[in-house]
Amino acid sequence: MNLQAFLITFREAMEAILIVGVILTYLKRIGETRWSKWVWVGVVLALVASYGVALLFQVALTGYESMSNQNYLRIGIMLASTALLTHMILFMTKQGRSHQLSVQTKVAAILTTGGILNMVIHSFLITLREGVETVFFFAAIGGGDIQSAMNNWGALLGLVTACVIGYLFFRGTKRISLKHYFRVTSVFLMLIAGGLLVQAVGIMQDIGIIGSAYRTAGGQIAEVYNIEWFMPEHPNDEAHYIRDTGHHPLINGQVGVFFKAFLGYTHNPSLEEFGVYWAYYFFVFLVLTRRKKPDTAASVSEGAEGPETVGNAPVQRQGA
Template sequence: MDLQSFLITFREALEAILIVGVILTYLKKIEQKQWNKWVWVGVVLALIASYGVALVFQTVLTGFATMGSQNYLKIGIMLVSCVLLSHMVLFMSQQSRNLQGKVENKITAILTVGGALNMIAHSFLVVVREGVETVFFFAAITGGDIQKALQSWGALFGLLLAIVIGWLFFKSTKKIQLKTFFRITSIFLMMIAGGLLVQAVGIMQDIGMMGTVYKTPGGEVGELYNLTAIMPEHPLDEVQYLRDTGNQPLINGQVGIFFKAFLGYTQNPSVEEFVLYWAFYLVILILLGMQKKRHEKVNQELNQDAA
């Protein structure tokens, strides 16, 4: 959970910091620094709003738990988070190529229209989007205990690293390759999204919301294979395996629970869990490939027009 919190916080905070940094840098470049205070007003309001959303989520999730409906809310949050994380990977793969130019154009339009409220609204929306997404993702990876993720070392170090990277980007004389950061974090976020998908499928099959093509003679969801002897997905599974067989698994359950939280590892997946997990990666890779080809085609057309 700590590693997931770290990656999510780092990615979301870095994007917000970069965009706000571009706004402030551009205002300085065009000698309009008087607008800086309104940018910071928007940022502070967005942080307050994001914290408020976290409190609402915590309250709602607790209420659902007491009503015995937490599983349904968990499934919904996991699936929506999977979609949002996937969209983030695809969106940032495209937007990071010219992030600064797009932000500067937007600020120029805002200043043309004029008004402090416009500047506050823009900086507010930039930060609150990242804040709300962070809250949503935290709800997904913790099963609703958002406070646990907010207080983890992962969230703290993710925020600190994002601040350091953002500061270096705008202050250092060396050009930091943000594409590399986004590419690396995109890989990890894609893994988290795939893990959330397979966990949602597993819960749906456990409570009977989703069927299976392979059942045991007793009518239960059948397992495609069983790797408990190699690496149980939880310390409790390790204890049970040791009790039933008298043998110690090759890798202990503490490692298994890490891979389950981070990658969606399952010691005995159903056919649907296995197929959907790898199909997810295949679809994302295909979409990224199509996006790259489309970008290369546009560049070629622009180069031909320039020639």
């Protein structure tokens, strides 16, 4: 199972489910359930459109026949995905009272104008945005092969898990802490983003777009350290290590492949790969730390106003 595909699908699907759930619950509360079917029409159309986007994107990626063009495209997708994931981690995890009221205000405006088409378009765009982001992230983690990520059990399991949690939350049968959910998934998404970033740096160095400040006496890009003996990043590296040394690494290359795909692990990073990797985590940590104090004050203020509810389930406030 592709853990990256699971986490990305789970997170994106959950965000769409939460927003659509707020709309449906609001319609039920004000006695306007006749509009619910149009919300579902928009959701279904968005799912079909998202699959169409995936097919078109795959065709476009396949059109880059030369290896150099594919590398440039992979770099662009990885960097863009890193930026989108970082934005999601830092700015899109606060699904609190203000977000809920914003969604309800838009729905109320649509009901006032009485436009069925507007309701369909609203739910369509909400779901389509998450679907397109998922396609883009799949292109990044699959190295341009979107179908491999879509056909993986991880993607299906992520979607099913999101649906189950969303159902339990809005049914109110269980108390689901969305605050903890967003925190935990944000950590994993941060690890994925850092891995994509360092892989992009590695590809840029491999094809000569950027050099290195740390080189060997022969002018080659030097490695900061080499822990191939501990865990090679690929079975081929493991085979070469066994051939050259006569010893087996402590952890085999199959495990190394997983960590390389998930965390951007490399057993012999360049100075730039090492520096960018940890600088990225430091940047995210710094931003989250600076936001922690204002968020805490806001939570205390909201707590004084009373708990939030969506249907029968209390809405847990989230912080990054």
